[in-house]
Amino acid sequence: MVNNFMSDWAISSQLIIDEAEKMGIKNRILSKKNNFFLLEKEGKKVYFKSVDCxxxxxxxxxxxxxxxxxxxxxxxxxxxxxKSIYIDRENYNSINLENLDIDFPVISKPVNGAHGDGVSLDLNNFEDLKRGLDFSFQDKSVYRVVVQEQIxxxxxxxxxxxxxxxxxxxxxxPYVKGDGNSSIKELIDKENNNPLRGIGGDHDAPMSNIKVDSELEKYLEAQGYSMDYVLEKDKEIFVRQNANLSSGxxxxxxxxxxxxxxxxxxxxxxxxxxxxxxxxxxxxxxxxxxxxxxxxxxxxxxxxxxxxxxxxxxxxxxxxxxxxxxxxxx
The missing domain is CATH 3.30.470.20 (ATP-grasp fold, B domain)
Structure with missing residues (x-):
């Protein structure tokens, strides 16, 4: 059963294994590291790579x-x-962004990205757009970025x-709720100690830890806060702009x-x-x-x-x- 959320493999895999056992279906873990396992019933074998079967x-x-x-x-x-426009890495530096046919606000994100990596929201002018594109292209594996109307x-x-x-x-x-004594950093640390949270990118717990990085700090700054700010009692603020589960x-x-x-x-x-x-x-x-x-x-x-x-x-x-x-x- 899924009672050890901090297991070596994804909780999605364990949920399927647990359910198979309840249904009387044979199962065998072939590689925990790769989330690779087998279910077998009445001679039929189905291989899984996590949820992919x-x-x-x-x-x-x-x-x-x-x-x-x-x-x-x-x-x-x-x-x-x-509505979307695509910008390639190879010609990014030669493009005059102000010639693009776009209506703000927009977002930017890699076409080959996942888990919210390299995504920037609420880009309200060309200066913001340049910052968002620079952020997306920081990852050398990103070859193209989509600039998109923000729905x-x-x-x-x-x-x-x-x-x-x-x-x-x-x-x-993710958000935190102030107690009148703790800094935002301390409130995030407290929430990340929640036993239902785990290491963000591994998807190995019901909820991921709130990811603390420069993106989070910039978002706090845009709201007029810093990690050291003591949040007023009962006041709630979002600490990340992105709702992706892998970042909390x-x-x-x-x-x-x-x-x-x-x-x-x-x-x-x-x-x-x-x-x-x-x-x-x-x-x-x-x-x-x-x-x-x-x-x-x-x-x-x-x-x-x-x-x-x-x-x-x-x-x-x-x-x-x-x-x-x-x-x-x-």
């Missing part, structure tokens, strides 16, 4: 692994995505399994209130791309409102979405995706 097509993987292809594919199928609203992860939405969470940035974000289950229009869009792109199991990231003000009324757009697709946030939401009903995945293959 062969439900996704090679075409779907190519689409989901490249944000530029995701947006082109979505637009060609009348699926709402943000107003909040970040939602929609899980689609075999063409049907099975779980929805709203992801919110929280998840609220909203599965029961997703609007049919939003559900249809998520199911459509997953099915057309040949993705039997994926996470569709959707930005909107209120996911219970339709797209026509409330707006919103698909931001990206993740072909290997972690399931821990759905099993262990910070608030709301737990969704047993491990069981649904197993039922889908046996």
């Amino acid at each position: 062969g439900l996704n097509s090679a075409f779907g993987l190519k689409i989901s692994n490249n944000k530029e292809l995701t947006y082109i594919f979505a637009e060609s199928n009348d699926i709402r995505v943000p 107003e609203g909040e970040d939602h992860r929609i899980i689609v399994l075999n063409g049907k939405v099975e779980a929805v969470t709203k992801r919110i940035p 974000g929280l998840a609220l289950d909203l599965t029961d209130i997703i609007h049919p229009e939003v559900k249809k869009q998520a199911e459509k792109i997953a099915t057309l791309a040949g993705l039997g199991f994926c996470g569709v990231d959707f930005f909107c003000k209120d996911i219970s409102m339709g797209i026509k009324k409330g707006g919103g757009a698909i931001i990206e697709i993740n072909a290997t979405p972690g399931i821990r946030m759905h099993h262990f939401p910070s608030k709301g009903k737990s969704r047993n995706l491990a069981k649904k995945i197993i039922e889908a293959i046996f």
Whole structure:
């Protein structure tokens, strides 16, 4: 059972193993380091690499692994995505940014990035844009960055399994609550000692540690705070701009209130791309409102979405995706 959250491998893998045991399905861990294991029932063997068990097509993987292809594919199928412009590393320094046809605010992010790495939000002018692009290109593996209209609203992860939405969470940035005595640094340290949090990038606990880096410090500074500031009692502030779970974000289950229009869009792109199991990231003000009324757009697709946030939401009903995945293959 998942009672040691700080295990050597991802909690998503352990959740599937635990559920398989409950269902009487044989299982064997082949490589903990690589999150590689086997389930077997009535002579049928299915290999897993964490949540990946062969439900996704090679075409779907190519689409989901490249944000530029995701947006082109979505637009060609009348699926709402943000207006985007692409900038290559090789000609970045020769571009006059002020000649770009963009309306602020925008965001910038690598087309081949993941886990929120290299992403900058709330870029409100060309000076901000230059800073965001410099930040994205700091990683030498980044060859192209997308500059994109910033969709107003909040970040939602929609899980689609075999063409049907099975779980929805709203992801919110990590925050701290003041006690009138502790600095923001001390409040973050205290929250990171929460036994339900673990090492951020490893996805080995129900929640990740709040990642402390220059990006966090710059975000605090933009709000008029520093790490040494003693936060007033009961005052709450976000300490990161990004809601990504790997850097400490929280998840609220909203599965029961997703609007049919939003559900249809998520199911459509997953099915057309040949993705039997994926996470569709959707930005909107209120996911219970339709797209026509409330707006919103698909931001990206993740072909290997972690399931821990759905099993262990910070608030709301737990969704047993491990069981649904197993039922889908046996």
